[in-house]
Amino acid sequence: MGLWEDAKNIRDKDPAARNVLEVIILYPGFHVLVTHKLAHFLYRHKWFFVARLISQLSRHLTGIEIHPGAKIGRKLFIDHGMGIVFGETTEIGDNCTIYHGVTLGGTGKETGKRHPTLGDNVLIGAGAKVLGPVYIGDNVRVGAGSVVLKNLPANATAVGVPAEIVRINNKKVCPADDLDQQDIPDIFEQRIASLEARLSRAEARLQGEYPPGPGQLDTPPLRRPPESGGQSGR
Numbered sequence: 001m002g003l004w005e006d007a008k009n010i011r012d013k014d015p016a017a018r019n020v021l022e023v024i025i026l027y028p029g030f031h032v033l034v035t036h037k038l039a040h041f042l043y044r045h046k047w048f049f050v051a052r053l054i055s056q057l058s059r060h061l062t063g064i065e066i067h068p069g070a071k072i073g074r075k076l077f078i079d080h081g082m083g084i085v086f087g088e089t090t091e092i093g094d095n096c097t098i099y100h101g102v103t104l105g106g107t108g109k110e111t112g113k114r115h116p117t118l119g120d121n122v123l124i125g126a127g128a129k130v131l132g133p134v135y136i137g138d139n140v141r142v143g144a145g146s147v148v149l150k151n152l153p154a155n156a157t158a159v160g161v162p163a164e165i166v167r168i169n170n171k172k173v174c175p176a177d178d179l180d181q182q183d184i185p186d187i188f189e190q191r192i193a194s195l196e197a198r199l200s201r202a203e204a205r206l207q208g209e210y211p212p213g214p215g216q217l218d219t220p221p222l223r224r225p226p227e228s229g230g231q232s233g234r
């Protein structure tokens with residue numbers, strides 16, 4: 001059965017857990033899976049209020065707020081719990097690990113599908129925020145405290161605010177590797193070409209090839225002569 005598998009999974013992944021019974025009695029990460037299964041069932045049958053009620057009661061009990069609409073795969077391991085929020089359109093694949101303080105939330109700018117989708121075997125470190133309808137590929141690791149705002153490809157490790165990919169397939173990702181060092185633009189050549197173009201335009205204007213356009217006059221506008229209103233003679 002799903003819940004038994006979930007409890008065994010927590011026992012296997014948490015070195016501090018001694019047996020499945022301990023997990024069932026003591027672990028908020030397990031309790032929230034039980035209540036969410038019920039809330040999600042009611043949500044799917046359009047019992048929205050009761051579903052939300054169960055989800056909120058569970059939040060008081062566990063410190064983990066999972067919207068009843070969120071879709072959660074098999075063997076989710078929520079370590080510690082507390083301060084975790086999953087939004088209504090969140091989708092989580094199988095065998096994921098989520099630490100305390102994680103938000104899988106919206107940016108406030110989208111409607112409809114507005115929360116993240118996680119593939120299988122994804123790890124989201126403590127305090128990390130994954131925001132918007134982004135896709136996090138299989139086997140991705142998001143570092144503790146990171147803020148993810150873009151899709152992440154499978155097998156990537158992303159860290160920081162905003163999160164940047166630092167590893168793919170455990171191999172260091174170095175932005176300098178992508179730099180094309182053969183075809184670097186020649187800034188001096190570009191500058192000289194631009195000066196030549198300006199010079200030929202100025203020469204053409206002086207030779208009267210074409211009249212200057214508005215705002216291209218080099219000479220300042222003529223100043224009107226002072227009025228000779230008869231005051232000078234006094």
Ligand SMILES: CC(C)(COP(=O)(O)OP(=O)(O)OC[C@H]1O[C@@H](n2cnc3c(N)ncnc32)[C@H](O)[C@@H]1OP(=O)(O)O)[C@@H](O)C(=O)NCCC(=O)NCCS
Pocket residue numbers: 080099123124125126127141142143144145146157158159160166167170172
């Ligand atoms: C990201 C993490 C999963 C490690 O993934 P990994 O693929 O093994 O990556 P590495 O440990 O090789 O680290 C890759 C780089 O990211 C850096 N890094 C790792 N975690 C980071 C973090 N949370 N914030 C910023 N940088 C981090 C490393 O220093 C390393 O930098 P380098 O490229 O300059 O050497 C791990 O560091 C992490 O944050 N785990 C979450 C654990 C957690 O939340 N525990 C709570 C227990 S209560």
